[in-house]
Amino acid sequence: MELSTVWFVLIAVLWIGYFCLEGFDFGVGMLLPVLARDDRERRTMINTIGPVWDGNEVWVLTAGGATFAAFPEWYATLFSGFYLPLLLILLALIVRGLAFEYRHQRPAAAWQSRWDLALIVGSVLPAFLWGVAFANIVRGVPIDADKEFTGNLLTLLNPFALLGGVVTLLLFVTHGAMFLALKTDGDLRHRAGRLSVRVGVAAAVAAVAFLVWTQLIAGDAASAVFFIVAALALVGGLVAALRGREGWAFTGTFVTIAVAVAGLFVALFPDVMPSTTSAAFSLTTTNASATDYTLTLMTWVAVILTPIVLLYQGWTYWIFRRRIAVHHIPEEVGAAAS
Amino acid sequence: MDSILDIARWQFGIVTVYHFLFVPLTIGLTALVAAMETVWLRTGRPEWLRLTKFFGKLLLINFAIGVVTGIVQEFQFGMNWSDYSRFVGDVFGAPLAVEALLAFFLESTFLGLWIFGWDRLPRGLHCACMWIVHVGTLASSWFILAANSWMQHPVGYRFNPDTGRAELTDFWAVMTNKVQLVTFPHVVTAAYMTGAAFVLGVSAFLYASRRHEADRDMYRKGIRLGAAVALVAGLGVAVTGDVQGKIMTEVQPMKMAAAEALYDTEESCAPFSIFTVGTPDGTQEKFAITVPCLLSFLATGSFDGRVEGINDLRAQYEQTYGQDPGAEYYSPTGYTPIIPVTYWSFRFMIGFGVLTGIGALLILWLTRKGRSPTSSWFTWMAVGLPVVAVLGSSTGWIFTEMGRQPWVVFGLMTTANGVSPGVGTAEAWISIVALTLLYAVLAVIEIGLIVHYVRKGADPFVEPPSPSLRGSDDDEDRPMAFAY
Numbered sequence: 001m002e003l004s005t006v007w008f009v010l011i012a013v014l015w016i017g018y019f020c021l022e023g024f025d026f027g028v029g030m031l032l033p034v035l036a037r038d039d040r041e042r043r044t045m046i047n048t049i050g051p052v053w054d055g056n057e058v059w060v061l062t063a064g065g066a067t068f069a070a071f072p073e074w075y076a077t078l079f080s081g082f083y084l085p086l087l088l089i090l091l092a093l094i095v096r097g098l099a100f101e102y103r104h105q106r107p108a109a110a111w112q113s114r115w116d117l118a119l120i121v122g123s124v125l126p127a128f129l130w131g132v133a134f135a136n137i138v139r140g141v142p143i144d145a146d147k148e149f150t151g152n153l154l155t156l157l158n159p160f161a162l163l164g165g166v167v168t169l170l171l172f173v174t175h176g177a178m179f180l181a182l183k184t185d186g187d188l189r190h191r192a193g194r195l196s197v198r199v200g201v202a203a204a205v206a207a208v209a210f211l212v213w214t215q216l217i218a219g220d221a222a223s224a225v226f227f228i229v230a231a232l233a234l235v236g237g238l239v240a241a242l243r244g245r246e247g248w249a250f251t252g253t254f255v256t257i258a259v260a261v262a263g264l265f266v267a268l269f270p271d272v273m274p275s276t277t278s279a280a281f282s283l284t285t286t287n288a289s290a291t292d293y294t295l296t297l298m299t300w301v302a303v304i305l306t307p308i309v310l311l312y313q314g315w316t317y318w319i320f321r322r323r324i325a326v327h328h329i330p331e332e333v334g335a336a337a338s
Numbered sequence: 339m340d341s342i343l344d345i346a347r348w349q350f351g352i353v354t355v356y357h358f359l360f361v362p363l364t365i366g367l368t369a370l371v372a373a374m375e376t377v378w379l380r381t382g383r384p385e386w387l388r389l390t391k392f393f394g395k396l397l398l399i400n401f402a403i404g405v406v407t408g409i410v411q412e413f414q415f416g417m418n419w420s421d422y423s424r425f426v427g428d429v430f431g432a433p434l435a436v437e438a439l440l441a442f443f444l445e446s447t448f449l450g451l452w453i454f455g456w457d458r459l460p461r462g463l464h465c466a467c468m469w470i471v472h473v474g475t476l477a478s479s480w481f482i483l484a485a486n487s488w489m490q491h492p493v494g495y496r497f498n499p500d501t502g503r504a505e506l507t508d509f510w511a512v513m514t515n516k517v518q519l520v521t522f523p524h525v526v527t528a529a530y531m532t533g534a535a536f537v538l539g540v541s542a543f544l545y546a547s548r549r550h551e552a553d554r555d556m557y558r559k560g561i562r563l564g565a566a567v568a569l570v571a572g573l574g575v576a577v578t579g580d581v582q583g584k585i586m587t588e589v590q591p592m593k594m595a596a597a598e599a600l601y602d603t604e605e606s607c608a609p610f611s612i613f614t615v616g617t618p619d620g621t622q623e624k625f626a627i628t629v630p631c632l633l634s635f636l637a638t639g640s641f642d643g644r645v646e647g648i649n650d651l652r653a654q655y656e657q658t659y660g661q662d663p664g665a666e667y668y669s670p671t672g673y674t675p676i677i678p679v680t681y682w683s684f685r686f687m688i689g690f691g692v693l694t695g696i697g698a699l700l701i702l703w704l705t706r707k708g709r710s711p712t713s714s715w716f717t718w719m720a721v722g723l724p725v726v727a728v729l730g731s732s733t734g735w736i737f738t739e740m741g742r743q744p745w746v747v748f749g750l751m752t753t754a755n756g757v758s759p760g761v762g763t764a765e766a767w768i769s770i771v772a773l774t775l776l777y778a779v780l781a782v783i784e785i786g787l788i789v790h791y792v793r794k795g796a797d798p799f800v801e802p803p804s805p806s807l808r809g810s811d812d813d814e815d816r817p818m819a820f821a822y
Contacts, residue, residue, distance in 0.1 A: 050822045051454040054446035065435035072427020079416025080758040083765045094406040101402035104822045148760040290428040294506045309443045319458050330817050
């Protein structure tokens with residue numbers, strides 16, 4: 001296999017890691033106003049992801065850095081072309097990240113509800129906009145001979161991309177609800193479980209519509225297999241949720257997101273950013289990639305470091321494996337209760 | 339500011355200087371908090387756990403802003419500087435990707451473990467988490483500085499005329515770039531100095547406060563620790579800065595000439611001006627305090643060394659770069675940075691750095707052998723020290739980045755050619771305004787929080803749990819030791 005193909009796969013893996021992990025973080029954030037009935041429930045929800053959200057977010061930084069290194073042309077065209085959506089994602093991630101660390105620093109209700117708003121908006125925007133961005137990548141955007149994006153914001157807000165945004169948003173809400181059902185206890189756990197099924201059905205409808213549309217635009221036999229597996233995993237997850245099998249339900253949405261994103265990359269290959277202006281201007285794994293020297297070096301780095309990262313990140317989840325219920329939350333914010 | 343270039347440059351300056359207000363502080367503080375926790379583990383003395391938790395909290399407030407503003411750093415290369423990204427991605431992207439994979443994962447994961455792990459991890463392991471976070475910050479510094487050093491002095495690459503890109507040929511050369519080998523210790527010692535000055539200043543404030551009189555002994559320890567580390571680190575900053583000056587003179591002579599506003603070559607014994615009244619562009623000097631021969635020494639290591647002036651260098655650069663057939667990647671109107679900026683930032687960097695070192699030394703001396711100074715000038719000097727140290731870091735970066743202009747990659751690509759050609763000024767304006775406003779609001783919030791918690795002082799001692807890694811069956815119902 002060509003090195004540039006290896007890196008196309010690795011970058012897909014990084015994005016899959018990002019969406020599978022931060023997907024439920026976004027979901028928890030978006031469900032904050034829906035599921036929690038009082039402040040301690042809100043805090044219970046936030047604390048399920050408290051120790052891990054930052055590690056989950058690093059997946060996107062690694063995906064960005066790896067794209068810069070392995071496909072400089074892709075990085076340059078994508079980031080300068082999708083300028084305003086990315087700016088919005090940046091602003092959202094800034095206020096969201098700070099909400100985790102700053103919300104509990106003051107007891108005032110006004111202070112906390114402002115940070116709750118930051119957490120909610122900071123979760124909704126990226127959950128929607130990443131879907132818009134990826135739908136546009138797969139669909140293709142106007143790119144000229146100089147590899148420059150020639151569209152504008154409205155080019156990106158086409159119906160297909162907007163549907164993509166709705167799909168990621170609903171999938172992440174479902175994924176977050178599944179996660180909360182798995183990680184909380186008591187009343188919150190049951191409400192999260194029930195909600196996950198209801199939102200999950202809507203997510204399934206939107207996702208199937210989007211994946212069929214994607215298949216018609218850019219798919220081939222391989223991507224069809226991925227999309228079918230993704231749909232089946234989602235149905236399986238919902239059935240498991242209905243039966244109260246929370247671990248399997250969460251696994252279901254996890255696999256759905258992983259396989260669906262993988263399918264999008266399969267549909268994309270060998271392009272990395274197709275041009276709607278002319279197929280000759282499309283960015284491909286070949287014409288957008290770095291040199292073999294850099295790719296070889298980066299392959300070694302990835303082969304050595306990625307398993308280590310997975311190991312200690314997995315260990316963190318094991319350390320914080322306990323379910324969190326309202327009574328685990330100290331009454332005073334940020335206080336040491338021991 | 340009507341061109342995308344100006345807006346993109348201002349944005350880079352604003353968000354980067356802002357990001358780097360927090361970075362040196364957190365690099366230094368992770369080491370100091372880890373050291374405090376280690377001392378507590380070794381001695382079991384409660385005040386060290388209280389200091390660990392207190393400075394740990396202040397560290398987290400700063401770390402959060404450092405993390406979220408760091409995301410902007412990675413994205414804006416592609417957003418505002420897409421031609422730069424295309425040109426250097428093969429070389430510059432690699433250290434960035436390694437930084438994320440090696441350093442960011444370590445920092446974020448183990449910081450999460452440290453924050454929430456008080457009742458989940460054995461004590462030694464909990465302390466190790468903060469040390470690992472610190473190693474993560476050092477690894478992060480290493481790779482991002484390697485990338486920056488490559489922009490100052492490109493090595494280990496070749497220019498491919500077919501693709502018009504710089505291509506990596508020797509990663510080891512990039513990692514052992516002589517600019518990198520001196521920049522890394524310079525930046526890291528400056529970070530230790532900044533973090534230590536922060537511990538010193540905050541401790542001194544609480545030490546002088548009547549409300550916290552009962553804890554004076556504890557805060558005195560904070561003062562001593564901060565002052566000692568700041569002094570040692572400050573000496574490191576001076577020594578590495580001195581070496582760096584000589585390497586800079588060798589690889590970027592224009593930067594040294596611009597630092598001194600030296601227009602005409604001095605054959606020997608070039609003076610260093612401490613203060614000049616007159617036209618700062620150097621055309622006319624009205625009054626100046628100078629130290630004879632010092633510039634020669636700073637630049638070459640010898641008091642009668644030859645220091646080249648701006649005019650000669652400009653002629654040389656025109657010779658070297660102006661005639662190059664591959665000049666599409668650089669079309670500088672001149673080869674000179676903005677002299678008043680380089681002249682003054684160079685002086686402020688040195689001045690603030692020296693001031694921090696002297697302040698630390700003075701405080702160490704004033705508190706020697708159990709002495710407990712109480713005068714308010716002592717307190718104000720100590721409280722001002724972290725501000726001075728942070729300003730030293732900022733002006734240092736402003737100097738080294740502005741002194742490289744008009745190049746973005748020295749000798750290879752000018753800043754003007756690195757900007758995104760497809761981005762409109764409207765988009766760029768939205769970006770810079772939104773980020774600047776948000777950053778301003780965040781600054782107010784974060785300063786408010788720091789002031790709030792500093793005034794409050796360290797929490798009383800509470801014996802933390804001493805869990806084993808296996809034991810979580812018996813504590814199913816126990817509340818979390820820490821929760822958001």
